[in-house]
Amino acid sequence: MNPTTPRTILVVDDNATNVRVLYDVLSAAGFRVLVAQSGESALNKLKVILPNLILLDVMMPGIDGFETCRRIKAEPSTQNIPVMFMTALSDTADKVKGFSLGAIDYVTKPLQQDEVLARVNVHIRLQSLQQELQQLNQTLEQQVAQRTAELSTTLAQLKESQLHLVQSEKMSTLGQMVAGVAHEINNPVVFISGNLQPAIYYVQDLFGLIELYQNRLPNPDEELANRIETIDLDYIREDLPKLLASMKEGVNRICNISTSLRAFSRTDTATQIPFNIHEGLDSTLMILGHRLKSTPKQPGVQVIKDYGDLPLVECYPGQLNQVFMNILSNALDALEEHYQHQVNEHSQLYPGTIRIWTETLDEEWVRVHIADNGPGIAKEVRSHLFDPFFTTKPVGKGTGLGLSISYQIVTEKHHGKLYCYSEPGQGTEFVVEIPVRSPMVLPSKSEGLTVKD
Template identity: 55%
Template sequence: MNSQQLDHGTILIVDDNPANLDVLSDFLDSSGFEVLVAQDGYSAIDKVHYAPPHLILLDIMMPGIDGFETCRRLKENSETKEIPIIFTSALADTVDKVKGLSLGAVDYITKPFQQEEVLARVRLHLKLYFIGQELAQQNSLLEQRVSERTAKLNQAIQELQTAQVQLIQSEKMSSLGQLVAGVAHEINNPVNFIFGNLSHANEYTTSLLEIIQTYQEKYPDPDEELQETLEELELDFLIEDLPKLLKSMQVGAERIREIVLSLRKFSRIDEAELKPVDIHDGIDTTLMILHNRVKVRSSSPAIEIIRDYGDLPEIECYSGQLNQVFMNLLANAIDALEEKRDRTEATRITITTSMVSQQRACISIADNGAGIEESVREKIFNPFFTTKPIGKGTGMGLAIAYSIVVDKHNGSLACLSQLGQGTEFVLEIPCVQPRSNRPAPDIQEVSS
């Protein structure tokens, strides 16, 4: 703070004596200050509000409100409380000085005063005032910088945590996919063996039953020993039940083949690149895997699955990642219906697909659960945000789903919900990904 800045401050002189005003104002004006004057407390307060000075020389004994009351009112106002006030008065009692300082004044000059003393005190308190203002400004700037850096650090930490969870999730899904694909492959061989031989077993059984029937026609009266054996083995029951048994085995083998096919489609280890796929196939395989969670339980009914599929072309996407999105959205829908199922109320999930334009497909997954309140819905895609109890969820399922749809597929994912009216997740993705979204030829995309 240089002397030139100190000599250009604005000073308000408040005194009901015109002679004192003239002397002080002329002297301070000639010393380079900008001078304002007021002859009573009310007009002083008004001037301070519309033209705040840097310092106030305030007389004590004035008509209307005295200097003490004027000072008190100025110090109570947040906009004027920082302006330094120097009392000027003929009252020299210590009690008056102490009272003035206790009200917030910074100094006290006794009349009659020396001009050099006034100038020295004015410059001193202006210097202190400007230093205080500069320190306050620097402190505010420092707080702003600290706040900005803290926000950037928090954002970096959150991005790091998100990246770590996504990496863990990606590795988990990749490992799960490899495990599922391996198990499916191992199961597939014996199942195919069983399935392939069931037709022969059925044919052989039919032939044997024909032979037995021919024997019964040719020899209707078997001897006593054979008759006892036939009755003991319940031949009539075997003839009736054996075809049913083989049929049940065939149905079971077909079911295992369907499950194995669904597991292989869901893992998509060999289809991690961007390629056209049947979206409905991905949804169906995901539902197959979640079948155990939607079927009838001992204490609650099954969740009704309504498929309202439109006429969609093959969608160019990372099918393994998109299956993960379907898994997260459907699992959340099932979770939302658990309380309703416990009350044995009707529950349903409606999956609707359609084309919203010639270039974009829409997939809607809606449930008839309790719905989500607005304050929760606004944060539902935020990383680590979850309404589930500790240990029941990481808060990353929907965040990862959002990232896969928006970042990986240039699409959109929205949550529509009202309390008591269920929840709907609406997913839109382009049918053909733009060139900017395609990986370089020498980069292999890792399935997550």
């Protein structure tokens, strides 16, 4: 309340002389004075205006002061207004009754003007101080709540940043390790691959020579005939080329894995470089190849690829591969969990399928779709998919950072957009959109992140 605003006092007394005396004294002291000559009249006035203090006579016709006070304190709008009784009663029991009803003080009749004014000033001052204290408490509580919220937000951001750094360091270390393994594999594989084809030629020459000997010497002696029968020369002639062809296929497979490992773990430069998106997808699928194959407990997952004609995209290849890895890993997790649920429920089994297709948008953007035929995602879960630390996986099987980091990589690092389309029982589709050339302006979070119903 403005300190210059006059304080209002309601005088409730059926004695006109007392009312006149109090009115003159309080008005002269700068108070605004309202008058009621009965308890009923006072209660009606309180419905319209709330005074700062009530001077209430005890003995009045109709409802007395005690009942009037009880009703005042029973109403939420008036219960905090100080009430000071005026009475000629001196019995202690009456005073105790008044205090028990919520009165703050007594003045006895006949009234002493100086005493009344002094007591009124004290209680008005106490009320003012109490209101100031309440306001200070409210302000302090608001400041504490605001500061607590700020600290909580800062702590969450620090925790998120720490885990992101740990995740980035793990990916960097993994990339270096994978690159080293790929390099070490590559050397002996190149050696074997380089010598395998000459070995095939040598074997062909030896078989040709043996055939020439057999044509020239169709009747070998007993020792040579026994040796030919022991080693089963005809079987060796038939099987050895197949064995060498199988070895060559295995070496080619190792070469492809080594190439995919190097492509997936490539170290990002300080600036974005042109990159073949399809190469990143294929290298990621190669890394996850063991999870695509069938096992005694899990059928294989079919991957259907429908690649469009994409230009090279300016990006951070290693980080973009990490996005593909997170999305594909989550899809495989969902398919594995869905299959196990079908087995447990003895329901019809559906093979897992992941479909990947790519396309260009106005020659300015590329779009990558990764969809599975898993159980789908509920709406309440979809709304938190990209929140840090949110996960539906059991403890120890997920940090809740994979999709959050993917969101940051797509939107902040590549100025792109990330969408999720899903319905329970209808599978899930993630869509990654990034510009062919990196723009200078970052999109807002609402522009970059979309979870579709």
